[in-house]
Amino acid sequence: MPLTRLVYFSKNRIPTDGSVAIQLKHILASSIKNNVPGAVTGGLVFNRNYFLQVLEGDRATVTKVFMTISGDPRHDQIELVDMKEARERMFGAWAMGFASTPQLIKELWSKIDVAGEFNPKLLTCDQIVKLIFELVTKEEGFASSRQFAIA
Numbered sequence: 448m449p450l451t452r453l454v455y456f457s458k459n460r461i462p463t464d465g466s467v468a469i470q471l472k473h474i475l476a477s478s479i480k481n482n483v484p485g486a487v488t489g490g491l492v493f494n495r496n497y498f499l500q501v502l503e504g505d506r507a508t509v510t511k512v513f514m515t516i517s518g519d520p521r522h523d524q525i526e527l528v529d530m531k532e533a534r535e536r537m538f539g540a541w542a543m544g545f546a547s548t549p550q551l552i553k554e555l556w557s558k559i560d561v562a563g564e565f566n567p568k569l570l571t572c573d574q575i576v577k578l579i580f581e582l583v584t585k586e587e588g589f590a591s592s593r594q595f596a597i598a
């Protein structure tokens with residue numbers, strides 16, 4: 448069963464009525480509950496406008512999880528960036544690593560050679576995967592018991 452890595456980004460559609468942090472918590476709770484038994488790992492980045500996500504695991508399972516996620520009304524305009532076999536997991540440490548801290552996103556975005564506001568449409572697949580990995584890794588060391596920060 449080949450190991451597969453899927454990469455996409457989408458537009459955030461969570462209503463801006465104060466429910467964002469709650470919805471993010473629900474998404475992460477579902478991710479942990481469902482991804483662990485299916486041996487799916489990955490990383491999820493949220494900023495005000497976008498979700499960026501990597502899913503890794505068995506090809507059939509990753510496909511199934513992605514199909515479920517695709518139908519979720521909390522986002523739309525999904526752009527599938529890549530889905531291909533991978534030699535090893537990059538996100539093996541996380542059922543679903545998460546990052547949303549505005550300062551970290553701003554800091555890493557400023558190091559990428561693109562102009563303007565944070566916009567995943569301007570990035571290559573490799574840049575997106577690297578950005579998600581670095582954000583999730585940095586965020587882990589940022590603060591363990593903070594509220595969700597929204598970029």
Ligand SMILES: Cc1cc2nc3c(=O)[nH]c(=O)nc-3n(C[C@H](O)[C@H](O)[C@H](O)COP(=O)(O)O)c2cc1C
Nearest residue numbers: 474477478481482498500512515516519521522543
């Ligand atoms: C951006 C985004 C990423 C998500 N990632 C996952 C995921 O990795 N795994 C998962 O099971 N559900 C994920 N979800 C939630 C699913 O769309 C769906 O709500 C969930 O799988 C339902 O499962 P439950 O009823 O068992 O909680 C995500 C949703 C969104 C909007």
